[in-house]
Amino acid sequence: MWIPLLFVFLFSTGFIAAGFGVQDAGPFMLLLVRSVLTVPLLLLILFLRPHVVQWGNWRSRGQQMGVGGLLHGAYLGGVFAAIQAGMAPGLTALLVTMHPLLTAVLSKPIFGVQLSLKQWLGFVLGGLGAALVLGGGLDGSLQFEITFVGLIWCLISLVGISLATLWQKKMSPLMGQVEGLVFQYIGAFFVFLLACLLTDDFRFHSTLQLWLTLSWLVLAISIGAIWLLMIMLKRGEAHQVARFFFLVPPLAALQAWLFFNEQWSLLMFIGGVLVLVGLVLGREKT
16 A cells, blocks of 8 residues: 555655746756656666566557656646646646546446446545645635637646556556656657747756756656556556546645645645545445
8 A cells, every 4th residue: 555655645746846846947848857867867777776677579668658758748748738828727737637537437448447336436536525625725716717728738638647547557568667667758758859849948947946856856756656656557457546646636735735835725625535535435346
């Protein structure tokens, strides 16, 4: 149980880190540099560890690059692009956080997984709880600034992370987990490079805060959290892994309270409780 909890904690810190990082760098440039810094560290891990390196075949390498393009490029890039297109950050986060529901829906046609009524209730309560946490933290009211382009980017982000989760689970184990991460970030690099070129935004002001933020993004999230996610997908069903993402909004809100003194409302507390109840109801039968 400690692996999912540690993953959610590390993953949720990305929203706080991003808030610091975009003060000194363009969002796509920040993510591009993150990819560039992550690959050499992963190669160093491969060099130092005693295990035999498993690079797989060309097909598996291409698949991992595709997963990276979806998980890192479409998901993270879509969130940043939606906000840049005028979507309210709270509404963007709310829409994207619903991806465990989409993953559960797609698990039936892709894997033939049939969820029980109790499990579906768990997913619905988890989604409702996440919505209450996000909505309750925006000065008591959810901001509904909506743009057509922003909605398209939210859809790309939502579909991207769901398909990446399902694709990774479906992939044959021809490649080691660390080796797979190397190709994931290579795929993400090309996505973010294209995004920087299209937006003509290469802003990067080298500051101590920016480098500290990048250090955390690379070590704790790009390597730590994503590695744990790959372990979780290897051990469990995709929809069961995805449901832990409902814990991200409560943990992110808790960190916002610690770092930025953002207060919790009654709705946020209720939402946090619903997320926990949803996780209990949505777990696999034993």
